[in-house]
Amino acid sequence: MSAVGSQDIAREAAQWLMRLTEDDASPADRDRLRAGFDAWKRQDPRHDAAARRMEAVLTQLGALRDDAAGQTTPLHAGLKAGWAGGRQRRIRRVAAALALAAALATPLAVFLHFYPSSYLLADMRSGGGQWQTHVLADQSRVTLEPGTAVNLHFDPQRREVELVRGDILVEVAHDATRPFVVRTAQGSLRALGTRFVVSAESGVTVLSMLESKVLATARDDTAPDHARQVQAGEQVRITAQGVGAPQPLDAAAVEDAWKYRRLVVQDKPLADVLELLGRYRSGLLRVDRDALAGLQVNAVLPLDDPDRALQLLASSFPIRVRTLTPWVVIVDRAGPGR
Secondary structure, three states: OOOOOHHHHHHHHHHHHHHHOOOOOOHHHHHHHHHHHHHHHHHOHHHHHHHHHHHHHHHHHHHHHHHHOOOOOHHHHHHHHHHHOOOHHHHHHHHHHHHHHHHOOOOHHHHHHHOOHHHHOOOEEOOOOOOEEEEOOOOOEEEEOOOOEEEEEEEOOEEEEEEEEEEEEEEOOOOOOOOEEEEOOOEEEEEOOOEEEEEEEOOEEEEEEOOOEEEEEEOOOOOOEOEEEEEOOEEEEEEOOEEOOOEEOOHHHHHHHHHHOEEEEEEEEHHHHHHHHHOOOOOEEEEOOOOOOOOEEEEEEEOOOHHHHHHHHHHHOOEEEEEEEOOEEEEEEOOOOO
């Protein structure tokens, strides 16, 4: 039996639950996910026990929902509205997720670190291995990479996309009467042109301009570099300290990366790259960060075939890739002699 801790099991069970409740999964995808989940439960008695506790709590939650149908108290009315209203899927997803955390006796702070409510309740979100392109009400197009979440705020005066996490490619439709703005935790990007990429990383927003220009503004208006106009072929980082100096960007390479689903990595920690690849797999990728410390990557990797990307990394670095099932992969450091 592996020496996986209860928090790891909770995280993996949560990942299964989130993927099994994806709104856009096809019936075939759901069948494959269910088969993977069943294999995961058979892998370790603790996995099966965690799944049984989860199912028991979800059954109780469903009974409470059903009971709400004939009740008029504020609690029951709220439950009834939450399950039957326009946000049914998102509220059901959060309820299931929180039920899972409770069933596994997982501290709420730990659970929400991996699946914050802002992600679970987002207007649009993409799961592992999913690229999604949405045509908005104004005919603008937003493409979400896997693991991305956005909220939409559209009315007669504004067009605003809130990037909660992940990466988006934006193609803005012209509308002289309503500005198009992308907001993140670090600031806002007002489109003065058509195509750009926005990435929300930990404490940093990265803007990559493909065509025309964008006015990038930091959230802190007292920062020395509060606002900056960014031209095509430039990239900037927005942090709590303001908008960084523009850096040259190979716009064609970025376009190709999105078109052909490639990951271009320049001097990044291997553990970070592996965890990023995990967003593109329909399964679990467990990374031993401590064992891989000190290994840096420069590479171009295929995101539409993450298992091949893993093979490429394994051929270049002293790592061991163990496939426990098609849905569970563990990466750690290879032993001496590798």
